[in-house]
Amino acid sequence: MLKVGQTILSQSRLQICAQRLLVTSSAHLKAAQAQAVEKAERPAKEVKEDLSFVMNIFRGQIETKQLFPYPNVLNTEQRETLEMLVDPVNKFFEEVNNPAKNDQDEKIEETALKGLWELGAFALQVPQDLGGLGLTNTQYARLVEIVGAHDLGVGITLGAHQSIGFKGILLFGNPEQKKKYLPRVSSGEYAAFCLTEPSSGSDAGSIKTRAVLSPDGKHYILNGSKIWISNGGLAEIMTVFAQTPVNDPKTGKIVDKVTAFIVERSFGGVTNGPPEKKMGIKCSNTAEVYYEDVKVPIENVLGGVGNGFKVAMNILNNGRFGMAAALSGTMKACTKKAVEFATTRKQFGQRIDSFGAIQEKIARMQMLQYVTESMAYMISGNMDTGSQHYHLEAAISKCFASEAAWNVCDEAIQVLGGMGFMKDTGLERVMRDLRIFRIFEGTNDILRLFVALTGIQYAGAHLKELQAAFKNPTANLGLIFGEASKRVVRKVGLASVPKMDHLVHRELAKSANLIAKDIDDFGQAVEMVLIKYGKGIVQEQFILNRLANATFDIYSSAVVLSRASTALQNNSPTAQHEKIIAEAWTLEASERVANYLKAISSGKNLDNFSKMETISKKVCENGGIVQSNPLNI
Missing domain, CATH: 1.10.540.10 (Acyl-CoA dehydrogenase/oxidase, N-terminal domain)
Structure with a gap:
């Protein structure tokens, strides 16, 4: 849950303090800082450093340790x-x-x-x-x-x-x-991940399945059901999440907390319903699974009693990069079909790949595939080098890949025209299969909020640290001066925009600095949102979605700049092509970021958000569309 203080330090107060600090002579400043080091008292709670590129852009900071150079981790x-x-x-x-x-x-x-x-x-x-x-x-x-x-x-x-x-x-x-x-x-027994329930979708903490310790203390007795479980009708070994009574050390009371269990079908009491009829991914088995008085040995608790939510989130976070990798392959296949058709089909005496409308479609298909693939291998490389700071990046890759693949498949069908709509071409099956990827393993809507709120919490913690520093300004002069002076010079136009050109190949320097400016603007927007809404930001989903979208564009741009730079440095045969992709993507992404940030700060857009909220409430109250009948019949 978001933990931003009710009263965030106001910009005006920061500016006044900074202005006073700025007139201090450098000699006095150095002396004061030296004295502060000797008498330092830490702020109430030190903010833990995070190496995530995405996490740090919420502070307007550029953290590149996991981004440059593009990972090459295979020996x-x-x-x-x-x-x-x-x-x-x-x-x-x-x-x-x-x-x-x-x-x-x-x-x-x-x-x-x-x-x-x-x-x-x-x-x-x-x-x-x-x-x-x-x-x-x-x-x-x-x-x-x-x-x-x-x-x-x-x-x-x-x-x-x-x-x-x-x-x-x-x-x-x-x-x-x-x-x-x-x-x-590894040798023939299927496994399944059993979390979702009829009354618990994105809210994993609301599950009803329960497991209570048996009187002899040797087993947990598991009862409940799970829905839409992939491999649910096949799995012999399942990771099952259930509420368990746990002693809360803070209060001394018994409370329910989620625990993960390794459950075998052979334990008895495990059954499943028939395979679900689905829009796509039809060959995968999806079924409801039931647990009735299943005796689970206590040694089959996974990750510790009461730690189930942590286990579930880590499993999902750890696996999301694989979705981006798979869907980058899907996009390659769809683009190949579109190109094969476009380069052989003639209309008006010309091959259709010579028409600008088709060229734009194919260019965007290539760009989306390149971004998705670049994210997948960036994150897998980070994980292989031992990073623990990739969860936001993995969530972004899942959202981006699932939406990009849908768009690429849709445009491939459009390039093929009527042929693309026919079953034999195979694209209609791919489109049906793709639709689920924006829903399962964390809906894209929830993951957008996850990215935005996690980043805001990190930025808010730094503002709280600054607030705490003002309680003992002498001891924390360095922190106050650094943060406050940065805000003042930014406000009066004296600050230089942070640079990224030294991180990329010289041919991509212009694009890199464009994204660096976006990061600076983004950090200011996040600070403004924190000051304006405080803890209430958790309810402002119109704003959170736009912050998340801006995050997607900034991260994706940085990733492709890293990959294209490596291609240029290695004189790859495709380096110039990759450079053009990176430039084109970065330019359009930067324009989108500017629009998202404008929407967040513009009173006109905020008023429109209110209008959309009113329209939605009216439609829901009415049970459907609300409007007059133009024919009166």
Whole structure:
């Protein structure tokens, strides 16, 4: 929950203090700072440093440790291993798996499933000594990209199993749990992630499934149900989340907290409903799962009693980059079909790829794919180097990829015209499959709020730190002077815009500094929002969505500038093409950021937000559209 103080330090007070500080001679200032170091008293609560690029832009700061240079994390052995896997996986999806038949039959053919298990596709990141391939996140992303290019339904079956199904055991399992379960999920037993309930969707904390300790203290008795569980009708091993009574050390009272459990179907009392009928990803099994007096051994608690929410969020955060990798593959496949058609189809005596309207579509398809793929490998590279500060970036990649892939598929259909609408082309199946990606593993709407509120909380904590510093100004003179003077010179136009040109290849310096200015403007907008709304910002979703969208554009621009710079520095054969993509994307993204920030600060736009709220309330009160009948009949 947002923890911004009710009274945020006002800009005017900051400016007055800064102006007084600015007239202090440098000699006196250095003496005062030296004295302050000796007598330093820390502010009430020191803000923990975060290396996330996205987190820091909410303060108007440029944190580049995880962004530049673009990660190149595969050693020679890992690269050779990946090269040995890419061709067999490609060949399998081209020659064995039949996506059209899987979709029609609403299940994956047995020969394909058997082949996937034999390839090791269900255990890509399980350590080798426990039966898996032991791949890094970057290696995993490359193989998932191939799956996404061919069959998203199969991709969901694989992802539900390992990206979230048993991922909790990999992340939080103790040695005994890993030794017992990882070999099983690597050799034929399906796994599932069981969180969502009929009354609990995005609000994971409101789940009703309960687990209580048995009288002998050896088991938890689990009762409840879960809905829309991928692999729910197949899974033998499940990560299940339930409310458990826990002693609250602060109050001494018994309270309910979510706990994660490893549950086997063989425990008894676990059943499931029939496969759900879905719009897309039809070949993946989705079912409701029921738990009736299931006896779960206490040693099957995962991550500690009462820590289930943390376990669930870490599993989801850890797996989101894989969605971007898969969908970058989907976009490649859709673009390939559009290009094949556009370069052979003639109208009015010309190939249609010579028309500006088609050229713009294809250019945007390439740009969206490049951004998505760049994010996927940026985040996987960060994770492989041990970063713990990637959760906002992963959430952005999921949202961006799911929306970009939908747009690319839609435009591919448009390029093909009537042919694109036909079932045999395969794009209508891809479009149906894609629709779920904006909903599951955190809806894009909720993830936007997550990004905005988490970043605002970080920025607000720094403002609170500054407030606390004013209680003992002598001891905190350096902090006060640094923050306050920065605001004053910015206000009177003396501040120079922060630079990023030294981080990128010289040919991209102009684009980099454009984004640096956007970061500075964004930080000012966030500060203004904090001062104006305080804790009430949590309810201002019109504003939060626009802050999130601006964040998406700033992060995506920085990522492509990093990747294109590396291509230029390495004299890659595609370097100039990548440079043009980065320039084009950054220019348009910067324009969008300016519009988002203008909407946040403009009274005219805020008034329009109020109008939209009124319209929505009226429609909901009426149970549908509210308007007069133009024909009066």
